[in-house]
Amino acid sequence: MKKLKFFNKIMFLVNSLAAFLLLISYLLPYLPPKSFATLSVLSLGVPLLILLNILFFIYWVLQVKKQMLLSLVVLILGWSYLSSMYKFSSSKKVENENNISVMSYNVRLFNIFEWLPNKTVKADITELIKKEQPDILCLQEYRTKDPVELNGYYGYNTTFNNAVKRGQALFSKFPIINSGSLEFSGTSNNVIFADIVKAKDTIRIYNVHLQSSGVNTDVEILKKETSGQLFKQVSKTFKAQQTQVELFLKHKSKCPYKTIVTGDFNNTAYSYIYKEIKGDDLVDTFEEAGNGFGKTYDFKFFPLRIDFILVDESFTVNGFKTFDNKLSDHYPIKATIALD
Structure with missing residues (x-):
């Protein structure tokens, strides 16, 4: 962090917030809205948080900075979230007489x-x-x-x-x-x-x-x-x-x-x-x-x-x-x- 220029320090702070919120969101499926109403609203923003962390990861990779590990680790921990938001495989189509x-x-x-x-x-x-x-x-x-x-x-x-x-x-x-x-x-x-x-x-x-x-x-x-x-x-x-x-x-x-x-x-x-x-x-x-x-x-x-x-x-x-x-x-x- 000390070796980062001022702009990158600001970027990393924003990155840290986005990573923290995404990490917290992994708990949301287990928190009933009646008990955690305000926090449950965060579930609507998960796609944005995922996209932000992907962009931050790419940003640090292009600069060859170790800060890329923050978003990378958080994204890996929530891999099921990624597959739920975007499917990389092509559409499946199987013909079956019982379809x-x-x-x-x-x-x-x-x-x-x-x-x-x-x-x-x-x-x-x-x-x-x-x-x-x-x-x-x-x-x-x-x-x-x-x-x-x-x-x-x-x-x-x-x-x-x-x-x-x-x-x-x-x-x-x-x-x-x-x-x-x-x-x-x-x-x-x-x-x-x-x-x-x-x-x-x-x-x-x-x-x-x-x-x-x-x-x-x-x-x-x-x-x-x-x-x-x-x-x-x-x-x-x-x-x-x-x-x-x-x-x-x-x-x-x-x-x-x-x-x-x-x-x-x-x-x-x-x-x-x-x-x-x-x-x-x-x-x-x-x-x-x-x-x-x-x-x-x-x-x-x-x-x-x-x-x-x-x-x-x-x-x-x-x-x-x-x-x-x-x-x-x-x-x-x-x-x-x-x-x-």
Whole structure:
């Protein structure tokens, strides 16, 4: 440190802070938001912290400085975080006659409030679904007042008592023999489920939409918010999410079938929320067969993956795709799986 020039001393101080915060973030999946609400907010910034530490590592390498070891060690300690954010391997695609395709998509009410200038969002989303023909389709923020017309699917959806009639929807090419909804108090978010039959197997599908922070990601709007206000809002959201997840896990624990959990978690793979939902018995299909950043949310500052398809370990993951269709503030994802 003494041999560093003044500018590099400042750089190393910033590097040390970024490394320390990333190191602390490795504990976040084990810290319940109800007890560590403010600290849990850090999980949203993990992708940025990873990118910063990579940049600092490259910076010191180019200068042949031993300070490169700081970020290198922290990144190695969190290698699973790196693989969760970015998959270096190419997308896996295995053809199998037993394959089942599962698509999840937060459609943001088909753009009825014209967040996007595109006037044909609903038609474009419908066309995408018809082109991809997923065997199982889970939609969040689905406008039940103006449903999508899909042939060849069994369907189940929930409607909330509000002006736009929004909820979640689940469609299946396989017969649905049971379905229901897990209602969360004081919110329009919820979880719906359906039991489907494929050949001799019954499979439980959960379509999850956890509490949203309600924070507008528009840069100009964010500038008007104080950091205290943002932290308070997100902390409150994560506490609500924990309550919602506890309700979901209680319901899931009674399920006798192989399970698929899809949807918009409104949280990252570095969070307590994700860890609890994934548990020890589910596999993240992106980590198994995806590639690249796997970005699922249109966040301006760094790639965010907050939409997931998690499947029982009994399934083999034969493919995963993240679409780049700009028809919502989320991007659709699709996994291809097969029962062993």
